[in-house]
Amino acid sequence: MSKASQISRGDKSRNARLGRLRELVPVSSAIVGIDLADAKQMVVVCDHDSRVLARRTFRVRAWDLGAALDWAAERAAKAGFAGVTVACEPTGHRWRVLGQLAAERGMAFVCVQPLISSWARRGEDLTSDKTDEKDAVLIARLTAQLRCYAPEPIDETWGRLRHLGVRRERLLTEATAQVQQMRDLLECAWPAALDTASYPFRSRTWAATMSIILERDGGDFARTRRLGLERLENLVRKEAMCWGAEKPTLRITRKLFAALDDEAGVLAHRSGALERVAFALQDWFETRRRRRDTEARMTKVIEELGLTALVTSMPGLTVIGAAAILAxxxxxxxFTSARALVKHAGLAPRERSSGAFTGRTRVTGQGRPSLRLAAWRALWGTVKHNPVHAARYRHLISREHNKLKPTQAQAAVAAALLRQLHAVITSGRPWDAEVAAHGLRRRALEAAA
Incomplete structure (x- = not known):
């Protein structure tokens, strides 16, 4: 057999995936397509040619769908099928309930991506009609074509990490909004306060001093002036401990005290704007505290999973950075391969070629945006402290042929980070620079010798 006639690695991977799906959707089982809603559930029983064997509307909540599954099993048995495969779209939270009910009855359970359903709906009759009845049949048809997937199995510890990750992401969004609000208000009413530190919202001393000026004295600069610089510094030393600074940078406090005499800004709005800044500062302080608590809980979950030593073996990757990705x-x-994980994040390259034409290769941008964001955030630490990732980034932006832009190189390194994290966790071995560099360093040394 010639090399050209052999199947590729992608063919083998695709065949294996179809084989696993065929085990969940055997031809001996009927397909139960369910269009989930709040209090109305459309259930259809179909064969593998998408012929509807039975149809019924159940006006119940998701937790009461057990009777619907029992009804579907009876109809499938009467039609001569040995079992059923339950299929639905993974929208909201109800699909998890349905998956548990199916597992309790020994029924196979698969999901159909809503995006695939949307594309199939357009090609159904070119009308893009969307009804519960048609969607249930469409879900069953896509399942029969194996255009479905096996959902992630339920695990208590991993499930807790996922929920903590969602909470952390929400707190990060809130903190960003609060910082942006304070910056906008200060630029309008008291811009001099922002010039007292290079990065004011990263300085605990700046935050502690602002909290004293805005909360203790209510933004009354005359009262703060009467307080005096020395007494203000003493108060900042105590307040800075609440913000996590053991030794405050009093140089910033002195600059803020001097900025009290600055008249720049819209003075008519200064009183009200500073009051809003004080509210946002309080909210920001509480958001930071809740985020630290959430991150401490995520760290404990990683320890419970026994992954702390593995994820920290990669230079530049913190436990929280890895926990955010794993959440x-x-x-x-x-994941059957590291490439499958990269595709899940939407960081896999998208090839565009036909005949003699070759288009620009870009990342797919599909998959899970929150995973892509978590990998992007973890990237900054590894590019700075990981020698392999730093060398790869410099090579991609400086090579003569096919030189990448910085953002393109960052996406490539983020994908490499996910691949290496997958290898570390699935193999149970710590990160190794020689393996991560594909042995290039060793071959270079051998050639030099």
Whole structure:
């Protein structure tokens, strides 16, 4: 057999995936397509040619769908099928309930991506009609074509990490909005306060001094002036401990005290704007505290999973950075390959070629945006402190042929980070620079010798 006639690695991977799906959707089982809603559930029983064997509307909540599954099993048995495969779209939270009810009855359970349903709906009759009845049949048809997937198995520890990751992401969004609000208000009413530190919202001393000026004295600069610089510094030393600074940078406090005499800004709005800044500062302080608590809980979950030593073996990757990624992916061992994980994040390259034409290669941008964001955030630490990632980034932006832009190189390194994290966790071995560099360093040394 010639090399050209052999199947590719992608063919083997695709065949294996179809084989696993065929085990969940055997031809001996009927397909139960369910269009989930709040209090109305449309259930259809179909064969593998998408012929509807039975149809019924159940006006119940998701937790009461057990009777619907029993009804579907009876109709499938009467039609001569040995079992059923339950299929639905993974929208909201109800699909998890349905998956548990199916597992309790020994029924196979698969999901159909809503995006695939949307594309199939357009090609159904070119009308893009959307009804519960048609969607249930469409879900069953896509399942029969194996255009479905096996959802992530339920695990208590991994499930807790996912929920903590969602909470952390929400707190990060809130903190960003609060910082932006304070910056906008200060630029309008008291811009001099922002010039007292290079990065004011990263300085605990700046935050402690502002909290004293805005909360203790209510933004009354005359009262703060009467307080005096020396007494203000003493108060800042105590307040800075609440913000996590053991030794405050009093140089920033002195600059803020001097900025009290600055008249720049819209003075008519200064009183009201500073009051809003004080509210936002309080909210920001509480958001930071809740985020630290959430991150401490995520760290404990990583310890419970026994992954702390593995994820910290990669230079530049913190436990929180790895926890944020794993909160979006779940157990990495459920991915058949590292490339599947990169595709899940939407960081895989998208090839565009036909005949003699070759288009520009870009990342797909599909998959899970929150996972892509978590990998992007973790990237900054590894590019700075990981020698392999730093060398790869410099090579991609400086090579003569096919030189990448900085953002393109960052996406490539973020994908490499996910691949290496997958290898570390699935193999149970710490990160190794020689392996991560594909042995290039060793071959270079051998050639030099």
């Amino acid at each position: 979006e992916t779940g157990d990495l061992r459920r």
